[in-house]
Amino acid sequence: MSFAVRDPRTKKLTGKWGVDFWFKAPGEPDRRMRRLSFDSKSVADANETYARHTGRWADVDDDEAAGVTFEQAAADMRAQHTKWQRGRDPSGQKRLDWVISKLRGKPVKGVTTEDLQALIDDLKKRPVKSKRNVTGKMTGRTLNGYLTMASAVLTWSAARPKTYGTFVPPVVPWQDVVKTRIHFMTHEQQGLLIKFYQSKGWLDEVIVVRVLGASGMRWSEFEGLEPHMVQLTKTAKQQEIGWIKLDLTKTDTPRDIPIPPQLARDLRGLLQNGYSASYERSRKRYDKARKLYGWNPNLTMYGMRHAAGTYLTKNNMVGEKVQQFMGHKSYSTTQQYIHLENEDLVDAVDFLTPSHGGEEKMEPQTNVVAIGKAS
Structure with a gap:
């Protein structure tokens, strides 16, 4: 009309x-x-x-x-x-x-x-x-x-x-991207963060850290949570398990994330009591902890999502399962969330440096016969 x-x-x-x-x-x-x-x-x-x-x-x-x-x-x-x-x-x-x-x-x-x-x-x-x-x-x-x-x-x-009209899109002048070190938040750091929040009485932030660390969710997904999206079920072996049911995600693909049952109860209780997620509030509180512990300024709360992908892989979860858990459309994206810790590289010392205990891994050396100088 x-x-x-x-x-x-x-x-x-x-x-x-x-x-x-x-x-x-x-x-x-x-x-x-x-x-x-x-x-x-x-x-x-x-x-x-x-x-x-x-x-x-x-x-x-x-x-x-x-x-x-x-x-x-x-x-x-x-x-x-x-x-x-x-x-x-x-x-x-x-x-x-x-x-x-x-x-x-x-x-x-x-x-x-x-x-x-x-x-x-x-x-x-x-x-x-x-x-x-x-x-x-x-x-x-x-x-x-x-x-x-x-x-x-x-x-x-x-x-x-x-x-x-009929036209061909112009060539886009994409800019070079300098790759920087991506920091993920270790389990130890997550534990220290929880300890700090407990000392401040910020118990809502304690649950936030536990949920982000256990689920690897994006913040945009977390702030959209409602009580009905947190559920408890039992597996075929009658084991109780909690679930976060996401319908609206960044990739427009619904996904279910398993979490410990007690954490599911804590999260649902938090949401039912009127908790409203605020990235600005959580970020300011996190920055106080980061400065207290002297962590790298580039370590952000998003580091908990990177940690999820890293620890799942280190514990031998199959790549496709990690991809589904993280909610990525392709495994190449998932690979960007998997990081090696220095501890994962320590074995290289033994393999590449004989003087550091690697002698026993090497073949016994044969006797070297001196060759005289040719006249």
């Missing part, structure tokens, strides 16, 4: 009429049909009828499709896919909002590599205030996060030529 168009800033009627609906074609992805420029209601209604039957506007041509802006394409993408809505991945959505602010009025079909490079040049000028970033500049990984948002809109639009 057509509607009168209002100015988004003043909310006053513009005198134009608009049509906005999703066209559903068999075997094709749904696409949004939206125009806000019809001169009368009758013209808008006629165009809507035509578009609902054909998937095209009566007067559409490549020039009009080419005029769809980057901002409108991004809005269409967000509206159609739940993973791009503002409630998901807040930091990613903030980056997308920033990219839109820079490319807002530019036709999505006309965005070039130079435009994307200009975004990067602008970002590089922004100072970064972080104790963990001594350079004061955005890292390549962060810059690529912005490029990922821009690339997603461009790729999505290029796959829908009837709406956005």
